[in-house]
Amino acid sequence: MKVLGLDPGIDNFGYALLEVKNSKLLLKNWDTLVTHSFSEISEKLAFLFKSLQELLEINRPEIIVTEKAFNQRLSLSEKGLFQSQALVLLLGGLFKIPVKSYSPSEIKKTLTQKGNAQKRELFDLIKLLFKNHFIVFNNSQLEENFFKENYSFKISHKIDALAIALTYIVENKLIQCYIP
Numbered sequence: 001m002k003v004l005g006l007d008p009g010i011d012n013f014g015y016a017l018l019e020v021k022n023s024k025l026l027l028k029n030w031d032t033l034v035t036h037s038f039s040e041i042s043e044k045l046a047f048l049f050k051s052l053q054e055l056l057e058i059n060r061p062e063i064i065v066t067e068k069a070f071n072q073r074l075s076l077s078e079k080g081l082f083q084s085q086a087l088v089l090l091l092g093g094l095f096k097i098p099v100k101s102y103s104p105s106e107i108k109k110t111l112t113q114k115g116n117a118q119k120r121e122l123f124d125l126i127k128l129l130f131k132n133h134f135i136v137f138n139n140s141q142l143e144e145n146f147f148k149e150n151y152s153f154k155i156s157h158k159i160d161a162l163a164i165a166l167t168y169i170v171e172n173k174l175i176q177c178y179i180p
Contacts, residue, residue, distance in 0.1 A: 001174060002028070004061035005165025006052075006088055007157045008069075010080025011035055013048055014157025017059055018135070018165045020174045025135045025166075028059065032157040041083070049087050056095050064092050065168040067160070068101040102167050107160075110167045119156060122163050135162075 007014035016030040033051050035044035069085040092099035105115035112121050129135045130146065137146070146155075169175060 001063075002059060002061040003165045003168055003174075004055070004059070004064045005161040005163070005168070006064060006066040007160035007164060008066055008081055008084035008088055009157065010041065010044055010048075010084050012157045013052075013084055014159075014161035015052075015055065016158060016162035016165050017055075017061060018162070018169065020169060023175050024133070025129075025169065025175065026138055027135055027162070028138045029055075030158045030162060032154075041080075045083060045087060048084060049091070052087060052091050053094075056091060056097070061097060063168065064088060064097050064099045065164050066099060066101050067107070067164055068103045100168055102164060107163050107167045110170055111163055119159070123155075123159050126159055126162055126166075129166075 001020045003018045003020070005016045005018065011034070013033040013035075014030075015033070017028040019026040019028050033048055035047055038044045038047060066085065066088050067081075069082050089099055091097075102110075108117040108122065109115040111117075111125055114121075126135070127146075130137070
């Protein structure tokens with residue numbers, strides 16, 4: 001089963017495509033779509049739409065999993081989150097792929113047992129899952145680059161997207177595992 005985790009954002013949109021295979025997780029692709037070169041929000045949304053459309057056409061995931069948009073406060077970044085979240089729902093509908101959403105605290109609680117865990121804790125957990133070959137890279141270059149990196153804003157969107165996909169996999173018991 002292919003699970004596409006998405007960390008929506010208008011400037012930085014992370015994605016991670018995991019395939020459940022033989023009690024292992026194969027990271028087929030992950031990246032962050034960056035829209036800083038576009039000045040208009042319409043251009044940013046068009047770029048994100050086309051990029052995600054191509055990702056769905058090529059990979060055909062069975063489920064899209066994303067972060068829930070909040071409505072408690074409306075900062076500029078959250079307005080972008082709502083707009084990019086709408087793209088996810090639209091593409092899910094166009095491709096007839098179900099979309100599941102989790103709040104950040106649900107993701108953190110599922111993976112770390114603490115709903116208030118820091119992003120660094122998620123990064124450390126995911127690095128441990130890679131080191132123990134629970135998650136396997138599809139590409140040796142991706143693996144080499146990952147283990148050279150420390151936690152930073154640059155990698156945070158990919159990590160969040162991967163954590164979102166892992167939450168779905170763990171919650172739905174697609175593999176038998178224990179995540180401490």
